[in-house]
Amino acid sequence: MKPLHFYITSKVAVGLGIILLLGMLSMLFIYRGLSTVDKAVDKLAEVEEPTSLAAYEMEINVNGMGLAVLKYLDDADPLYRAWAADDKADFSRFHDEYTSLTNTPQERRLGAEVTTLFARFDRLSRQLMEKKDTQTAWFLRTTENLEAVDRIIDTRIQPAIDRGAPKALAIVEASMDMEASIAELGLWATVYQNTSLTQYRRLIFAKQREFRRALARLQGLEPSARIRVFSQTVDKIADRTIALVRHIITLEDNLDESTERFVDLRFKLDNLLDDQIQILALADLTVPRKEADAATNAALRSTNYLIPAYILATIIVAALLIQLIHQPLRRLMRGTNAIGGGHLDYRIEERGGDEFADLARDFNRMVDQLQATTVSKRLLETSEANLHSTVAELRHEIGERERAEQERARLQIKLRRSETLSAMGALVAGVAHEVRNPLFGISATLDAMHARFKDREDVRRYTDVLRVEVTRLSRLMNELLDYGRPPALDLTRGSIEHSITLALQACAPLALRSGIEIVNCIDTDLPELRLDKARLSQVFQNLLQNAVQHSPPGSAVSIEVTAEAGTEGAWIRCVVYDSGAGLAEDDIARLFEPFFTRRRGGTGLGLAIVRRIVEEHGGVISAANRPEGGAVMAVR
Structure with a gap:
């Protein structure tokens, strides 16, 4: 009769089966305890829900409706009227649920009192909003x-x-x-x-x-x-x-x-719901809560015994499995170390009929063949070359993965910056919108003061200063709105030269007053693009104004526009050079961030708006210093 052999797979399967069986038995006992807890909790919920939950929701709806009406009285926003209507509908739904589930005369009396108070509350809220x-x-x-x-x-x-x-x-x-x-x-x-x-x-x-x-x-x-x-x-x-x-x-x-x-x-409704109805509901929960606590304690006691027992049994079975696998592995390791040390006469003892015994026989047969044959030098050199090739491929793959990881990190940083700037844009747009109304009031007051005291030089001196500051604040609010809620692009097909010409015309008076010469170097054969002419004109006007403002009198500002052909298609490159002191190295990285400015009296939004417009056109903008002095703004 052929002897019965147990392979490693069978041994591991038996051990895992024992662990699984013990786990299932433990889970069965725990499940029974949890089922008892679940039934007790369901019973507790069935007692609590008719009154406590409905009363709690009605209290939330009353407070929400009151807050919505008071907010509507502040600014008459239709959103708060809709909010109040939603809370009223929710209150009616939960009140109907409470009424249908009440059992005692006291609960029904409290429900009727809530109905009366809420009817007066609702009627008064509608009158207030009207x-x-x-x-x-x-x-x-x-x-x-x-x-x-x-x-x-x-x-x-x-x-x-x-x-x-x-x-x-x-x-x-x-x-x-x-x-x-x-x-x-x-x-x-x-x-x-x-x-x-x-x-x-x-x-x-x-x-x-x-x-x-x-x-x-x-x-x-x-x-x-x-x-x-x-x-x-x-x-x-x-x-x-x-x-x-x-x-x-x-x-x-x-x-x-x-x-x-x-x-x-x-307040009356809130006190009635909070101090009477919910307290009445809590009084009915004593017995179900005790039953739920008892079931929970029983389940916890079972768990406290079963889990340690299961862990102990698992450790014992795992130790046996490890021992069954570890001993043959140690014999194999001793054999490989001996062969590696040059002892080709060493043989591994073959025990049992599992995979390790098969492996020992194969190992011994391999050693026999190793003793009988000699590996040629050419085979060793080929193996070494293959090894070098594999190492080179692995290094190349590692490099590619590192570059991909760096690109992913860069894209994540860009995404976070875009999300932050979007939220900041929405915030500043809201602030700018709210500030414009007080500015209008200040402007109206200045008109009244000018009309009343126009012949008084001492008063007019102050009103002129106030007028200048109000104008500056209005310009700041317009820039905030332009950055926070930019208008949609009106894309048409045309040449970028038209937008640059408009920007040059707009900046000519400033350059003349500052004693700056603007040098125009634009190619004549530029390709047409899909662009928003007005928004791109705003970009170049801002860049030229910054260049003029940072250049000393008697110097020159130049703009160069050329067409470039790259692997990704045709591009137009626009570069603005100034003759100023250049950019601080620490400022270059933050130059296009909102509210960052190098000039006294600046808003810090001009270049942020410029970058947004350029990126909306699918382009990029960068800043650098010229070797001979001055700054360079490049749009591509």
Whole structure:
């Protein structure tokens, strides 16, 4: 009878089977414990969900709806109205669920009380938002009326004044006082719309009285018939405007009172849901919670015993498997070391009938052949050459992988920078949008001050400075908006020479004032491209302006445009050279980042916008220093 041989695969399979069987038995006991815990938790959830979860969701919806209504009263954004409607719908759904699952009279009484309070809460919220819409519409009509009065004074009354009449100067002064008063009235009305502070009411009515006095003074100077007609029209519009302002103030007082009642109702609902309904739900959870705790403790005790036992059994089986494999391997290692040391008479003992025994027989047979034959020198040299070739291929592959990894890291850095700049762009665009409204108010105030105090040199000196700073801030806001929300490209097929010509024309006055010569070196046979002419003109205008501003008087700035043919197709290369001091090495890497500037008074957005426009056209921009001095900006 042929002896039965167990191969290594069979031994390993038996060991793994034992480990798997022990694991399955352990998991079975753990599963039974977890099933008991799951049933207890389900029972606990069935008790908790009808009241606690529904009450919690209703509380969230009430607070969300209250917050949405209050935010709508602040800025009348339709988003908050939709938010309030969503919270109302969610509240109704969870309230219906709570009502359908209540069992006790106390729960039903609390549900009815919630229904009554929420109906009042919802009705008051709709009234508040409707009043806010009405107030906003009245503010808009007030602004339109004030603009109409200002327009009549500017385009009708003042042009109709006979400058040669005896009372012409007094009529002009009265009309200018009217214009200044109406401008300040519009300013304080805008401020009151944003703040609702009582102190601005007094300012509004004070400016209304000043306007009335100026109008009465104008009418008392016996102006021409045309001026009297226009002044009567202004008088009627002013009456309507003041009536609207009084309605707005009355409605604001009503809004304050209604808001207080609205907040009080929200607190009542919140307290009812939080302090009564949820506490009532928690009182029903004592028994199910104890059952769930007991099941959990039992499962934990089983796990505490089973896991160590399973680990111990696994270690024992694994140790046996390791021993079965390790001993034959050690015999093989001793044999290979002996043969490697030149002892060709050494033989490995052949034990058992597994793969290691087969390997020992093969090893001994190989040694026999090694003793009988000699490896030729040519075979050894060939093997060495193959080894060198393999090593070279491996080194080449390693180099390729290192380069690929470097490229991947570079792309990841570029992606993170793009995401960061995109978020920064959205942020600065939002900030710029919010700042423009206060700038408009400041500008309107300067107009009023200029009209009121134009003959006073001491006041005009300060208003001129303020006007310059407001203009600079407006330019900064425009650049922020251009960077944060750039317009879509209007791509048409054409030559880049047209965009460069427009930029040269725009920069010519600055170069003339600075004593700088602009040298134009543009090839005549440039290929046509798909481009946005206006946006590319902005790129070259910015680069040329920077070059002129950083070059000393009497020097030259040059722009070179050439066509290049590469492996990736045809390119157009545009280079701007200046004659300045050049770029600091530490600044080159940050030159195109937003808000980084080397020039006092600069915004730091010009080159960031330039890079964005160039990259949107599929190009690249770089900066460097010239060996002979000066900076180089290259667009490709």
